[in-house]
Amino acid sequence: MQDSPFISDVPAESAIQAWRRACLSHGCAERTDTVTVALADAVGRVTAEPVWANRSSPVGDVAAMDGIAVRARDTHGASETTPLWLAPGSYEVVDTGDPMPEQRDAVIMREHVHYVASGSGESAEILAAVPPYHNVRSIGEDVSAGELLLPEGHRLRPVDVAAAAAAGATELTVRRTPRVAVIPTGDEIVPIGSPPRQDEIVDTNSLMLAAQAREAGCEAWTTAVQPDDTGRIGAAVRDASATADLVIVIAGSSAGRDDYTARVISEQGTLAVHGVAVRPGHPVVLGAVDAAPVIGVPGYPVSAALTFDIFAAPMLAELEGAAPPHRPETRARLARKLPSVVGMDDWVRVRLGSVGGTVVATPLPRGAGVLTSLVRADGLLFVPAAVEGHHPGEEVSVQLLRRYPEIERTIVAIGSHDLVLDLAANALRSSDPTLTLASSNVGSLGGLVALRDGLCHIAGSHLLHPSTGEYTLPYLDEMMPDRELAVVRLVHRDQGLLVPPGNPHGITGLHDLVERDLSYVNRQRGAGTRMLLDHELHCREIDPQRISGYAREEPTHLAVAAAVSAGRADCGLGILAAARAFGLDFVPVAQEPYDLVLDANTLDDPLLAPLWELLDSPAFQASIRELGGYDTEETGRVVHRSGRARPAT
């Protein structure tokens, strides 16, 4: 494949094979060189040759107990009723690990020996006969000289180097650490440190990819950002290929940008693959320049990270002669329908939580630009090209990104977004490193649906019921009439219009939205704030369709604040804390309760106990009030529980 502008959909396995062939034909090394290093420096490295024991351990027969060394045949006939006395000189006192004296072949524990004064010293009284080699560690019990201790291709652990030392090694021959060069490209890419202009993107990918390479046991460095100039990029690749075992070129996020990488590889060496049947990661570029493999990773950060995992990490392991990386897996029940395009491998980030004894996997946003979807992911769900997605409730296998016990110690909150949940998540983790509060923001209604379907422990809700004017409770009766539920008050909070600093449009209330044709940024359908808006508009007899921007939906208060802050809208309904986070002004509209809904029988779940304790803490309540716009009078109170009051605590 030479210089084709066409991005293909090569299946991942074929792409890897094509890349390997291109590398071999370019004379790329199959393994890095061998180096001989001191034992302490060998940990984490991969053996380049077998380690044969050149000394036995123990080096001779040694006592396995504290006691006396004897000749077994001298003890024949000894018993409790017919004790034997060993004369001085026919036994020696030994400690564990002492070499066995000449002519001695067994040890009697010191607890079983009594000393009796005799003419020339002390005789040892023994009450039991012992067979030869009783309580003796034989020479070579651990390892015998000449034995294979470790094969070639073994990644050394602390215990391995210790065993090698015991078997006489003082240094080991291992593979040289692979070297990885990372080349960021793109006119709009700026280094980390300076705040980006609107048309600039901070170079987070180099940081991430170099760290991924180091995590894979490699030496890694990053070059300066190269402009969108094939000559400059080509020179950087050639330069890197002289010393690196793998060259990573990062395209900008423009879809056409990877064409530069493909063209450069094609001009300077061999282009093996441009485009794979993998999402995210589709426009990856694979090839070789001089004697170095080159990979062009897409600029979208999720694509960049996964592309490293799928293509670069196995190649780097192979260079060291080691088995490729592997993540443990768990079975999980899928929270909702997951469509997937046939013909494309799909790597879906999921949150995991153990709810009611079942591990539940909730897909996270699938956009390749949403790096936080990878930060927040507990696992990766791989949907192979041949599979057309999954049904809700289907059992799937998920690669773990967190350790399993942490999944089990995760409080899963799904529902409306409130900053107090962030505050609580941090406070809980701070007091117990094994505890996680993971909240997914899908709006109040979405949270209640998730609770109904057994997908979460708690649902955050501030859902106004228009006909009754009550919050949340009427929905519980409608949606889960047969469930015994509890409702814990989190806070009362102010909702209002977030407006630019100084309130330049002089907004005083919702009526201004239509009267003055202001642009609005809305929350999604099912969000409590959306319900509140609709209710308030209804009371004021304002037709929502007359509001410019009513159709623009954002998933959180902060996203609404961000839109107003960026000048993309004149105002949006949200909480005071969100306004403060962005330095916006706030025009109050209403106060509302924000509650946590849960199964009544999980109120006493030990997993949730630290959360209730936290909500009762005056210090935590004070930190809530500091956010602004919150009332903590009823924080932590069970305001509803199938008609019963919460037991006093």
Added chain:
Amino acid sequence: MQDSPFISDVPAESAIQAWRRACLSHGCAERTDTVTVALADAVGRVTAEPVWANRSSPVGDVAAMDGIAVRARDTHGASETTPLWLAPGSYEVVDTGDPMPEQRDAVIMREHVHYVASGSGESAEILAAVPPYHNVRSIGEDVSAGELLLPEGHRLRPVDVAAAAAAGATELTVRRTPRVAVIPTGDEIVPIGSPPRQDEIVDTNSLMLAAQAREAGCEAWTTAVQPDDTGRIGAAVRDASATADLVIVIAGSSAGRDDYTARVISEQGTLAVHGVAVRPGHPVVLGAVDAAPVIGVPGYPVSAALTFDIFAAPMLAELEGAAPPHRPETRARLARKLPSVVGMDDWVRVRLGSVGGTVVATPLPRGAGVLTSLVRADGLLFVPAAVEGHHPGEEVSVQLLRRYPEIERTIVAIGSHDLVLDLAANALRSSDPTLTLASSNVGSLGGLVALRDGLCHIAGSHLLHPSTGEYTLPYLDEMMPDRELAVVRLVHRDQGLLVPPGNPHGITGLHDLVERDLSYVNRQRGAGTRMLLDHELHCREIDPQRISGYAREEPTHLAVAAAVSAGRADCGLGILAAARAFGLDFVPVAQEPYDLVLDANTLDDPLLAPLWELLDSPAFQASIRELGGYDTEETGRVVHRSGRARPAT
């Protein structure tokens, strides 16, 4: 608990609590200090404070596709049948990632746009209407300013620091890496490098423990070896406690040696625990000196390694405010009965292999001095104090020490030991880093029993049938009459008496054993070499009981050679390769076939294919012959298969 010479059996959990209390009362820090580091240096560290986004990402609305930026309302009504033309100036060409121009709120993909020359430039023909924010990434889509990105107590991964950078961070506040001092003690301990005398032990534990600490993310150093002198050890501990967050004192292997550590801690600080109900690891010492926790680990290397895992590693994680380490687990069927003392936690090293679709766990030697049991272990089976062992065949949960796919790519060989298996294990791994040949040496008969019970893929056997003079085959008929088995010839090999260099006793054959009262070292019951000896003795009408040392059993040829080499026996029966490994002389006694026995239907198992290929390779056969004493004429040949010959390959 102060200065008690008595070693108790404190349950592990109580011991940890007592240690924690002692540390708190000594003013030991609950967490290490905080330090602020650059993003690239933060990977692997633990956050000491929450990371809040202080910038949104993207920083403004940006195009999510290459195409033209438009005002959505301008596209109303466009369709394939009623195309619309956007005049120059009412749209802008944008690339993915470009900021949205003022007054534009949607992007139409370039594939869906046709340009038509018009008076003032080019008009864009569009064939479909788009809603607002179509193909636009909103400000904060990834993360909004003010959002909690990472909680305190989070161990940072590459993706986390990249997301932090995107959200405006340039450095992060993390916990200082815990510092660990390792103090080796004992008059008999010598540093790695010089060959130990018979009464010396190489200090492999310091190397291992410091490496374990580094693997746990700590800074670690090792002091000089301290003699058995409480004053010297005390000074070393105080000195270390001034800078270290954890002090590890390694006792010599003598059972009484840990008393020094206990006494030192008691004298210099607080002794919290001396002796825990854990095997191996029983005599562990826990306490605090000045403001540092101190642990005294036993000198036996398996005890030292596991003690670090059980007591030190969770304490170090807690100092960093992180969750304790965790190993993935697998279910496995226990290969044989596993007794365990009630009242003691038991950590049993096991080999794992997937045989016939079932993961089988075979316990390894349980001696605390057998470090290779930990090197060779694929997993740890934890038998809690309350459990009195397990029955054979019972399903148990095993903590994995190797990655699961490597377990599935392991050829399990159980049976007689031969160096050719070591050679093959290395050659297979060298050609395929994911492939392991794991051989357990239990003698030929033990191997056939394991094959019968479904515990291995292949059984190595050279088992002489005394009444027929045939090898191995008669046993298959007796033991597994209904199984369709195949027998693959590994080698023919010479068996003979291993004698010291120069054959000082002038041994010429087995008759010398009794005629000259030589001391002998034997192989265990069920070993093919033991059967051969018994057969040869029977032919010569020699009574085994007349042989001095007949009762001393060693498990491998190399262990026999080691015993002869160390002067603990005058001779033993074994293979020439073992004699060569120890520089011994060899007096031939017999030639015998050594075969691999397996289920006939696993001959075609893809897992085993590389082994058959290897055995057929002339280069590998040559490397076998180089060992000496081997004939490879029939190597790789199927010599028996339910009456059928092996298909030609």
